[in-house]
Amino acid sequence: MIDLYFWTTPNGYKPLIMLEETGLDYRIVPVNISAGAQFEPEFLKISPNNRIPAIVDYEVAGTDEPVTLFESGAILTHLGEKTGRFLPAAPAPRAETLQWLFWQIGGVGPMFGQYLHFADYAPEKIAYGETRYRKEAERLFGVLDRQLENRPFVAGDYSIADISIYPWVCRTLERFDGFENVARWSADMALRPAVIRAYELGAEINTTPTVTEQSKALLLGLVKASAA
Ligand SMILES: N[C@@H](CCC(=O)N[C@@H](CS)C(=O)NCC(=O)O)C(=O)O
Structure with missing residues (x-):
């Protein structure tokens, strides 16, 4: 368990x-x-x-x-x-899978996260921050788009690399134009039964996904949970 x-x-x-x-x-x-x-x-x-x-x-x-x-x-x-x-045992495909997993953890997660922060959550509009992280997200979308040009999945077979990247892509793709290979891959990912079940379970757990001023303040550490 x-x-x-x-x-x-x-x-x-x-x-x-x-x-x-x-x-x-x-x-x-x-x-x-x-x-x-x-x-x-x-x-x-x-x-x-x-x-x-x-x-x-x-x-x-x-x-x-x-x-x-x-x-x-x-x-x-x-x-x-x-x-x-979803994590090959053979050294070469294993290294490639881990490479793209680390790319997601070190690049996509922090950069997309900062972009969404400046675009949607920051208490004041800071154009420099929003532009900087949007450009970096765009650059990362370009890297992924080129990687997916001639292959169905990011690192050969379907793997933990795809699983780690997809939730960030499906959260942000509609904000960016022109990444056709990413769009095709993302559409395929969205049809996987396990992905469908995961998002259905999430919707059952968080029935009020809207962000309020109070939840934003808690998330940004501006107030403590007990004082909110
Ligand atoms: N590098 C971490 C990032 C984890 C992370 O940032 N989690 C966010 C949700 S996506 C969180 O728990 N945020 C709580 C907070 O900001 O207080 C990972 O990949 O697990």
């Missing part, structure tokens, strides 16, 4: 898609980051960086102890190794 500490954000959907793809036994522990739940002491014991996602895996080969993990890339790699799925 695996506990998935989850909220309905791009980083949250990555392990949820992977768990749905692999058919592992899991349960979702909602962490409403718009209500400040990521700062609860019990959650910090699992995710000291106060971010979702995190997992507790109660059945790990070679140990009787549960394994606790935060950082979506570490979680996807762990689940890939545990199941032998």
Whole structure:
């Protein structure tokens, strides 16, 4: 059994898609980051960086102890190794898969995240920040578009690289024009049964996904959960 500490954000959907793809036994522990739940002491014991996602895996080969993990890339790699799925064992395709996974974790996540912050959440409009991160997101879309030109998936076969990139692309693609290969790949990803199930589960868990001034203040750390 695996506990998935989850909220309905791009980083949250990555392990949820992977768990749905692999058919592992899991349960979702909602962490409403718009209500400040990521700062609860019990959650910090699992995710000291106060971010979702995190997992507790109660059945790990070679140990009787549960394994606790935060950082979506570490979680996807762990689940890939545990199941032998979506992370090739052979050195060359494994390295290529991890390369694109790290590209997502180090580039797409932070840059797209900052772009959405300046475009949608920043309490004041700061054109420099919004333009800077939009341009960087656009550049990353271009890299992905070229990579997908002659292949159905990012790193050969369908893998944790695709799973890590898709939730960020589906959240932002409509804001950018002209990335036809990304659009084709994203449309294919959206049709995968595991992806459909993950987003249906997310919609059941977060029934009020709209951002209010209060949830924004909590998320940006402008107020503490108890004072909100
Ligand atoms: N590098 C981390 C990023 C995790 C992250 O930024 N999670 C966001 C949601 S997408 C979060 O928990 N935010 C809570 C907050 O900002 O207080 C990962 O890939 O897991």
